Amino acid sequence: MSSEFEPTILAFVCNWCTYTAADLAGTSRMVQQPNLRLVRVMCTGMVDPKYIVKSLLSGADGVLVSGCHPGDCHYINGNYKARRRVKLLNEILPQFGIERERVKLTWVGASEGNEFAATVNGFINEIRELGPMEARSMAVV
């Protein structure tokens, strides 16, 4: 893919774990690429599939959903529900040529600033490699 392509990544992160980790990564001045837009949600369990679909059709090249590790969700099981929804999208979106890699689910705990920075940088690199979302240039979405 063109070396000029800079991906836009949207991340839905839960308030209690991954958002806190993102904050930590920032205050610890860890190096992160500027391609990420964070959306803070109370829990990954509230990320309806349509948020992810809308993001991909509206200019995002990849979507990250990230929350508490299994057993740590502050609403007990929201992250398990998120896992089923991402699994569902993994089955639907590739049928229309939207690569599975564009929707990523990770668990990043509140103290894992390092992991957050590494996850984000890794994902951005991966999507840069993959190239832009087809929807970016489509008049019909």
Added chain:
Amino acid sequence: MATTAKLQVENNNPVVAIQGLLRGLLENESIGGVLVPVHHFGKSMPMPTLVTDPDQLSGADPLAPAFPMNSAKLLSRLTRGQTGERIAAVLRPCEIRAFVELVKLNQGSLDDVVIVGVDCMGAYKNTDYRTFLAGRDPFEATLAFHGDHGGTDKPDAGGVELSAACKSCEHPSPANADLIVGLAGADLRDALPVLADSARGEALLNALGLPAMGENGRAKTLEALVKVRTEHRDAMIEATRAVTGTLTDLSEYLSACVNCYNCRVACPVCYCKECVFNTDVFEHKPWQYMGWAKRKGSLKMPTDTIFYHLTRMAHMSMACVGCGQCSNACPNDIPVMELFRTVAARTQESFGYVPGRSLDEPPPLSVFKEDEFQETVSHMA
């Protein structure tokens, strides 16, 4: 298999025989009404009707190859909350499967409804049914459609084909019914087997006092039907995949869509009282439209068409029963059933889910296990 009773057919008219069965049920003290398709005005489309007066069953045509809507949603209205009375409902297999899905979502109840399933030979699209009638008396047309042998005669097509959904439906026999009218393989001039498929159905059937009936080739006829339809389904899925493999292809497939959402209204398993697409969430500001148009050079209006369809796939593909009402309702003849079934084939398989199969199987997105789908989670750090 429990009791099989014999429903005698007089004057070569199985429709009247089934009307008699329903009359018997209505006259049974425990049944207050019957939901069944009824012709109200001579030539009309038979509409789902709640009949409480046995005399008004003379307009009932449960064998008509017409399918104006999926009655599961209607039955949900009739069974949410107490009526104090039990009713019977004559349904196609896909209507029963959709209703089972709605019951799982607390949108209806099976407690006070006796389900009468009929082996399904398929139906025409609404507009094709009119062509098929061609001015004939609808009851005559129904009898001509079925011929003398359920599921084996070549139906009198009158120049139109069965709906694509029916041609590719691998569930011609009803599951989760209390009583089943075994049309498949029956000599329609002679007698129809009525099978009890639950304890409740068994009790009702015994109360009707019909004679017993032996095996009449139903299983073999059904098997042959399932084979043909499964082949049709597989070819349909393959053909649909071939033209929807990219987002651009999908947009082209849906290019005539005007965002009317009829396909959603007609869908029995799209049950949300307030769908997000009925709200003003996607009524954007003028400057937003201008901005998006400028970014790409042009923007198709109304927007959010692909978004709507992908969202619907995420919300209901797990419960899609393949009834085809979405295609039936589309004013622009977009083959949406083909698309939804294609997507559903994969989503349902990946969760090992068959909608309508069993009340004991929870909808996959309503439950979870702690230890599952590990491959869905990335570990990047």
